Amino acid sequence: MSTQKPLTRNEMHGLLAHYRLGDGDHVSDDQVTAWLRELRHYSAAECHAALSSLPANKVTRATPSQIAGLIDRARSQPARTGTPSSARPPVPRDREAAAAAGARGIAKVYAAMGWTWNADHVLARTVRCPFCKALAGQVCGPLSRDRSGKRELRDPITRMHPSRLTAVKKKQAAEQSTRGETATTAAPQGAHA
Numbered sequence: 435m436s437t438q439k440p441l442t443r444n445e446m447h448g449l450l451a452h453y454r455l456g457d458g459d460h461v462s463d464d465q466v467t468a469w470l471r472e473l474r475h476y477s478a479a480e481c482h483a484a485l486s487s488l489p490a491n492k493v494t495r496a497t498p499s500q501i502a503g504l505i506d507r508a509r510s511q512p513a514r515t516g517t518p519s520s521a522r523p524p525v526p527r528d529r530e531a532a533a534a535a536g537a538r539g540i541a542k543v544y545a546a547m548g549w550t551w552n553a554d555h556v557l558a559r560t561v562r563c564p565f566c567k568a569l570a571g572q573v574c575g576p577l578s579r580d581r582s583g584k585r586e587l588r589d590p591i592t593r594m595h596p597s598r599l600t601a602v603k604k605k606q607a608a609e610q611s612t613r614g615e616t617a618t619t620a621a622p623q624g625a626h627a
């Protein structure tokens with residue numbers, strides 16, 4: 435099952451119609467093409483989430499590059515640990531609430547689009563895969579053996595390498611346990627190569 439493939443013309447058309455981004459009630463092929471050109475690397479769920487994050491009076495004037503920017507920001511946020519430049523330590527409860535709200539939003543989108551919601555898949559996607567190096571937001575590649583000879587098969591349900599999920603869970607646990615300390619050395623996973 436491919437729940438996270440890049441969005442299709444049909445989905446793009448559906449989103450433009452849903453958010454009334456067409457001319458009047460009509461969404462033209464040209465519009466779909468123009469939006470897809472900018473958003474083809476993102477999933478429909480991400481586009482949906484980004485569009486739904488805009489206030490109702492702004493969404494009809496949204497541009498594809500604006501949506502791409504919102505998704506990029508959303509993708510980069512969960513991958514970041516703490517705020518090294520700020521003296522204010524992260525507030526775990528806020529983060530949890532934000533994460534939970536985000537997850538609820540995405541779950542709604544999945545339900546609306548008739549997709550299978552898989553929490554582990556979404557969670558794993560928030561970090562880079564330590565095995566196949568798929569970037570945050572991307573689905574794991576078909577790699578089954580890395581350069582060091584380590585073997586790992588993607589989970590058939592989440593379509594992610596199991597170590598990716600382990601990595602994100604470990605990261606979450608670490609964030610929760612070190613909440614008093616400032617997250618100074620938040621080196622991204624897999625920075626060594």
Ligand SMILES: [Zn+2]
Pocket residue numbers: 563564565566567568574575594595598
């Ligand atoms: Zn992977």
